Amino acid sequence: MSDYLKSMPDREGFFGNYGGAMLPPPLEPHFAEIRAAYDKLSKSAEYWNELRYIRKHFQGRPTPISYLKNLSERAGGAQIYAKREDLNHMGAHKLNHCMAEGLLAKFMGKTKLIAETGAGQHGVALATAAAYFGMDCEIHMGEVDMAKEAPNVTRMKLLGAQVVPVGEGAKTLKEAVDSAFGSYIAQADHALFGIGSVVGPHPFPMMVRDFQKVVGMEAREQFMEMTGELPDMVAACVGGGSNAMGLFAGFIDDEGVALYGVEPMGTSSKLGDHAATLTYGVDGAIHGFATKVLLDDNGEPAPVNTVASGLDYPGVGPEHAHLQSTGRVTYTSADDKEALNAFYELSRREGIIPALESAHALAFAMREAKNHQGKSILINLSGRGDKDIDYVAETYGFGE
Numbered sequence: 001m002s003d004y005l006k007s008m009p010d011r012e013g014f015f016g017n018y019g020g021a022m023l024p025p026p027l028e029p030h031f032a033e034i035r036a037a038y039d040k041l042s043k044s045a046e047y048w049n050e051l052r053y054i055r056k057h058f059q060g061r062p063t064p065i066s067y068l069k070n071l072s073e074r075a076g077g078a079q080i081y082a083k084r085e086d087l088n089h090m091g092a093h094k095l096n097h098c099m100a101e102g103l104l105a106k107f108m109g110k111t112k113l114i115a116e117t118g119a120g121q122h123g124v125a126l127a128t129a130a131a132y133f134g135m136d137c138e139i140h141m142g143e144v145d146m147a148k149e150a151p152n153v154t155r156m157k158l159l160g161a162q163v164v165p166v167g168e169g170a171k172t173l174k175e176a177v178d179s180a181f182g183s184y185i186a187q188a189d190h191a192l193f194g195i196g197s198v199v200g201p202h203p204f205p206m207m208v209r210d211f212q213k214v215v216g217m218e219a220r221e222q223f224m225e226m227t228g229e230l231p232d233m234v235a236a237c238v239g240g241g242s243n244a245m246g247l248f249a250g251f252i253d254d255e256g257v258a259l260y261g262v263e264p265m266g267t268s269s270k271l272g273d274h275a276a277t278l279t280y281g282v283d284g285a286i287h288g289f290a291t292k293v294l295l296d297d298n299g300e301p302a303p304v305n306t307v308a309s310g311l312d313y314p315g316v317g318p319e320h321a322h323l324q325s326t327g328r329v330t331y332t333s334a335d336d337k338e339a340l341n342a343f344y345e346l347s348r349r350e351g352i353i354p355a356l357e358s359a360h361a362l363a364f365a366m367r368e369a370k371n372h373q374g375k376s377i378l379i380n381l382s383g384r385g386d387k388d389i390d391y392v393a394e395t396y397g398f399g400e
């Protein structure tokens, strides 16, 4: 295993100054149980063998790498390649960790998966895992989000999940998190909480990274096979940071490979108009762990905004805050306009409709290609854009 990955996080779940677990007392025994179970299972051949079987025969892994020939020619300069996580079953990288969390629940003897969801993507992926493992599934979702993301509510219901509407406060993600945790505390003897990114209290940032690492491991081998070399630059969009950590994990010990995380700059750099936590955030805590956070004047998590709802989070995975502080990863941004342009370009020039989240990574590659003649850039195409087509076409039209 990689030297870096072995060394991080420490026993308490810290990546340098970031991470840890600040839990309300009722949750402490349950997280201790999850830590102990994962300590054991992460060394169990039976666990990883079953996960490998699921990835191959249910998810459709390995996903390929595609060379984006037409876009590379148009961008002029670097060659652009995409790791095709959009070709996962259900259309995004989220199934990589949701299936692994479901399998963890199975090995722990649990019969139910509980989570919150914002735009619904995590809820759909976890409901898929629950159906596969024959478990119950309870997804908490703000009423405002339910109305906005109706197709995902339908998907979750078809997959057999119970969708719990949350009507408190602003009726969005934050209230859904509180509601889901409350419900989990009452059912933790038979349920597992499924966190949707490399965020939350220890051990989730570590576990979800371990589950997403398959993206980077596959990509490194595939890229070498395709080109005979390692990529010069590797980039991924960062919301909570799971697809980025997964891809970065494959290259983190390769000093010659430059790593880039791309945050959403939304409509402007004014607080409230973006969700660029690592670019503008400060050291703080959110949802039970220490990281960079976007705060308002009262020290509360600030409102965030981006065209890509999956990147809409005022915090970020603690490992990204750490990798920024060491300088191993460079964090930059792309705004709504650049992401939309990349969305149209990839659709029209390559025949791939990307998720608006993934379009941020592509926008970075298209922007940088000109300055890197003869180099190669590998991006993570974290998901497909079917979920975004109606919104984009109705709001912005069909591009030039």
Ligand SMILES: *Cc1c(COP(=O)(O)O)cnc(C)c1O
Pocket (backbone or CB within 6 Å): 092, 093, 094, 121, 196, 197, 198, 237, 238, 239, 240, 241, 242, 243, 244, 310, 311, 355, 357, 358, 382, 383, 384
């Ligand atoms: C949820 C989502 C993201 C953002 O989550 P990360 O944890 O930052 O990877 C990115 N892309 C797609 C397609 C998503 O569904």
